[in-house]
Amino acid sequence: MQKTTVASWTVSATRHIDYEILESPNLLDPENPDLAALPYGSQGGGRRLVVIDEAVQGIFGDRIRGYFAARNKDMDYLTLPGGDEHKTLDQVVHVASRLNEIGTRRAGTPPIAIGGGVVQDVVGMAAGLYRRGIPYVRVPTTLLGQIDGSVSAKNGVNFEGHRNRLGTFAPPPRTLIDRTLIATLPRRQISSGMGEIIKMALIKDARLFDLLEAYGPDLLTERLQDTGIRTSAEKPGQECMHRAIAGMAEELQKNLWETDLRRIVDYGHTFSPAVEMRALPEILHGEAVAMGCVFGAVLSARRGILRYGQLERIIKTVRSIGLEPSHPLFGDPEILNDALSETVRHRDNHQHITLLRDVGITTFVDDLTTQEVAGAAATMVSILNGKSPLPDVELELPSNE
Ligand SMILES: NC(=O)c1ccc[n+]([C@@H]2O[C@H](COP(=O)([O-])OP(=O)(O)OC[C@H]3O[C@@H](n4cnc5c(N)ncnc54)[C@H](O)[C@@H]3O)[C@@H](O)[C@H]2O)c1
Ligand SMILES: [Zn+2]
Incomplete structure (x- = not known):
């Protein structure tokens, strides 16, 4: 057989990943440090983006802003609609633009996504793409988001009539669960x-x-x-x-990258x-x-x-x-x-x-x-x-x- 290559190189690396899902009651109480904390424990500084679902903004918006104000955090806010018809690439670009505008850094200023599965997916994808991937914090506010999306490593948007056709594997280092946030759900x-x-x-x-x-x-x-x-x-x-x-968590952990179909x-x-x-x-x-x-x-x-x-x-x-x-x-x-x-x-x-x-x-x-x-x-x-x-x-x- 004719030899076609004259030399070859292989890059082989493994990336360890762990991310946590924490149940933290009274997340919006300024006495509770969890929502403002950086997921990897380091000191931050610099403006962070908080993306809030529209319905959540209506119900908890004042408390969310009050929380960060009480803790003297420099935050910027963006409201996005929920609902699967809004799980689009346009929304991802919208979030990425805002991250750009406020000068989000590679690691020190992780955005926070507060909302249902749709907002989580949109922000997760934006974070996964921005600077080829930055950390973010997930705060699910729907039951679906708390018991399912909360554990997932995936994000994605609907594309050309297909569910989740575009997306990435990019789990956030931390997801915070407060069960009382779902008490307002229809x-x-x-x-x-x-x-x-x-x-x-x-x-x-x-x-x-x-x-x-x-x-x-x-x-x-x-x-x-x-x-x-x-x-x-x-x-x-x-x-x-x-x-x-x-x-x-048990099911995903053994096959996180879905190599086993x-x-x-x-x-x-x-x-x-x-x-x-x-x-x-x-x-x-x-x-x-x-x-x-x-x-x-x-x-x-x-x-x-x-x-x-x-x-x-x-x-x-x-x-x-x-x-x-x-x-x-x-x-x-x-x-x-x-x-x-x-x-x-x-x-x-x-x-x-x-x-x-x-x-x-x-x-x-x-x-x-x-x-x-x-x-x-x-x-x-x-x-x-x-x-x-x-x-x-x-x-x-x-x-x-
Ligand atoms: N990435 C993943 O692995 C993963 C896992 C599960 C689901 N998902 C995705 O999540 C989406 C579904 O998520 P969902 O059911 O949370 O939908 P959603 O995000 O559209 O939220 C449902 C509705 O509830 C409203 N809402 C959110 N929080 C509220 C609150 N606390 N009180 C009152 N209203 C509130 C929203 O505005 C929206 O109208 C689907 O697109 C699905 O593909 C992704
Ligand atoms: Zn599902």
């Missing part, structure tokens, strides 16, 4: 966040599922603040939150993106994920690996936390099979679909057929119409036979 946003908690329960935490089953409506009404009258040891809101964060945390996220993007802004992310979780359970039950009784339990629990188990788009086999093809492209030509053997126990499959997907779509139509997903109900003969 009920629907709490339900949406619970969609990700139910996913975590289904893939690895049967105890978490039991909690959702037992306390679902209370968790929703109390917005996970544990204000209900119970024994002092019983804190279902806090326990759900801790279990969801711990489960996510078999990820159980993708459960509920295989078919739902196609539905979510088509329905935008009608369906929220966690709402679509909950439907994706039900769809996965339907596929599992129809394969005979999950008991139908468990599927019914899952549907009931999804409903009890204010989520819909199905949607007309989940009854459209064409959309779902397109989503499957897109997933296969994303997973390097493999399906690697996570299915359930039981609540909390998963298996991977690589041989899902288009007929199976169509069959499951038919079951999703039955569920949408309030019928039982059991096969004897669903297997109605077509009228022309």
Whole structure:
């Protein structure tokens, strides 16, 4: 064979990474130093940017400004809209421009992002790109942001109709969680966040599922603040939150850069993106994920690996936390099979679909057929119409036979 190279060089390096997620109650109390602290403990100086979600600005804006004023910090503020339709490259550039304007440095003046998953993703991406990557601090203010985005190393924006098509891996050194910040969320946003908690329960935490089953409506009404009258040891809101964060951290840590494309945390996220993007802004992310979780359970039950009784339990629990188990788009086999093809492209030509053997126990499959997907779509139509997903109900003969 003809030799084409005359010399070669290899650069090989490893980069250790650790980042922390801290629960810090009363984050906006000027007595609490955590929000103003630099994540790596060094002394700062220099102006920092605080990016605040628009709704959060309306509710907590004065307290946030008051906090930094009381601590004599030199801050600049930028307000950005939430909602997935605003998760765009334009918003990233907007943040980067402001970082430039105030002279943000490479390390000493990390910006702070206070808001939901959208603001976190936009600021995370801007920080990941600015000077090829600067540290920042994440303060999630939605349930979804606190239990899911809080642990993630990823950020991204929607692009040309695809979810998270552009993005980077750039986790911030510190994420601060204050559960009271989500007490002001609309009920629907709490339900949406619970969609990700139910996913975590289904893939690895049967105890978490039991909690959702037992306390679902209370968790929703109390917005996970544990204000209900119970024994002092019983804190279902806090326990759900801790279990969801711990489960996510455990799963991500072993495969942070996603070199292994078999990820159980993708459960509920295989078919739902196609539905979510088509329905935008009608369906929220966690709402679509909950439907994706039900769809996965339907596929599992129809394969005979999950008991139908468990599927019914899952549907009931999804409903009890204010989520819909199905949607007309989940009854459209064409959309779902397109989503499957897109997933296969994303997973390097493999399906690697996570299915359930039981609540909390998963298996991977690589041989899902288009007929199976169509069959499951038919079951999703039955569920949408309030019928039982059991096969004897669903297997109605077509009228022309
Ligand atoms: N990077 C990741 O790994 C990761 C993980 C999970 C989710 N996400 C992304 O996050 C997005 C969804 O996040 P989200 O559900 O937080 O949506 P969001 O950021 O759009 O927030 C939802 C709504 O709640 C409002 N809001 C935020 N905090 C509030 C508060 N405390 N009180 C009242 N209203 C408040 C916002 O203005 C918005 O209207 C999706 O784009 C998803 O892809 C990313
Ligand atoms: Zn998700």
